[in-house]
Amino acid sequence: xxxxxxxxxxxxxDLAIARIEQEARTILRNHQNLDEFVMGMGIxxxxxxxxxxxxxxxxxxxxxxxRLNEFIDKWDCYMKLTGVPMRFTATGKRxxxx
Numbered sequence: 484x485x486x487x488x489x490x491x492x493x494x495x496x497d498l499a500i501a502r503i504e505q506e507a508r509t510i511l512r513n514h515q516n517l518d519e520f521v522m523g524m525g526i527x528x529x530x531x532x533x534x535x536x537x538x539x540x541x542x543x544x545x546x547x548x549x550r551l552n553e554f555i556d557k558w559d560c561y562m563k564l565t566g567v568p569m570r571f572t573a574t575g576k577r578x579x580x581x
Contacts, residue, residue: 499562500567508573517531522564525565
């Protein structure tokens with residue numbers, strides 16, 4: 484039974500990561516001022532083309548990031564999602580080892 488639980492937990496993590504990537508790419512495509520999404524080591528943020536950063540867990544996070552922020556906030560404590568390293572642009576490949 485332990486193997487089944489681990490299998491389903493890992494599957495849930497994979498699904499959650501896929502959803503984060505899908506939503507972050509949508510945000511990047513819809514907001515041309517953004518350049519890249521970065522997640523890892525407990526944080527996630529978008530970088531702007533002007534060189535700034537927008538962290539998802541701050542009070543001044545734009546409203547269009549609310550859905551992604553709430554999803555990560557809800558599941559991160561269980562799945563440690565922000566510990567999964569990834570970075571990508573709207574159409575670029577997902578990089579996991581930088």
